[in-house]
Amino acid sequence: MAPSIRLSPATCSLFDEPLAIAVQGLGPRQQVTLRTSLRDETGELFQASAHYQAGDDGELDLARCPALPGGSFSGLEPMGLLWALQPQKPFWRLVKRDVQSPFLLQLEVFEGHGERPGRLLAQAQHERAFLRDGVRRVPVREGRIRATLFLPPGEDTFPGIIDIHGLGGGLFEPRASLLANHGFATLALAYYQFEDLPQEPKELHLEYFEEAVNYMLQHPQVKGPGVGLLGFSKGGEVSLALAAFLKNIMAVA
Incomplete structure (x- = not known):
């Protein structure tokens, strides 16, 4: 049997969902190098690699087999080939702007542990998505608010969260979309350098920000009596200020 990569989920998973990786059809205790590759929306390449040795039965399950020294990581790290992805361009960050399209992950298995990849034994592709089926992405242009609301599937009411990003500007949607996958009505809120908002x-x-809180509290699919705030960097500072001065802020993170 020729070597092949077995993934679970098989073809697509959410970006924050565990991905089980295994290789079957290898020789007993065969040494191989696994490599993952991903290009961001600008075309910049991110890669990670790890050295492994198959079991006596020719099976390699990353949940049970530790990575050997010499790659991007070592030890028992079932998701190491994802969290260890590094840009080829120094100091480049992996950022997702269009959450409606997935990242495409390339997985390859090479023979041996050499500095250069050996013979290609198997390869597979897998999509890492940001929106579960049925999650709705709703652009919001109400009054001064410039945002995107993500609603979980169904017509129920859901706990409400406002996601406030840090300095950098624009509208940052990935975290809000992932929260909606898990049952939260989440508003990704821009506050500068987006459309007609201030540039600095x-x-x-x-x-x-109070206007955004009121928008969420009045939305028919947001469960009251309050909302939570999720802030990063400058957004965390703003969230703490809002919690100090506004009612109906139930949690801050």
């Missing part, structure tokens, strides 16, 4: 965050007015 010289002054931040809490009234703008």
Whole structure:
């Protein structure tokens, strides 16, 4: 039997979902190198690799077989080939802007542990998506608010979260989309350098963020009596200020 890669889920998984990786059809205790590759939306390449040795039965399950020294990581790391992805361009960050399209992950199995890849034994592709089937992405342009609302499938009411990103500008949607996959009505809120919003965050007015809170509380699919705030970097500072001065803020993270 020729070597092949076995993935679970097989063809597509959510970006924050565990991906089980195994290789079957190898020789007993055969040494191989596994490599993952991914290109971001600008075309920049990210890669990770690890050295492994198959079992006596020719099976290699990353949940049971530790990576050997010499690759991007070592030890028992079932998801190591994903979290260890590094850019070929120094200091480049993996950023997702269009959550409606998945990242395409390439997996390859090479013979041996050499510095250069040996003979290609098997390969597979897998999509890492940001939206579960049925999750709705709703652009919001209400009053001054510039945002995107992500709603879980169904017509029920859901706990509400406002996601406030840090400095960098624009509208950052990945985290909000992933939260909606898990049952939260999540508003990804821009506050500068997006459409007609200010280009620089010289002054931040809490009234703008209060307007977003009120929008969520009045939405028919947001479960009251309050909402949670999720802030990163500058967004964390804004979230703490909102919790100090506004009612109906139930949690801050």
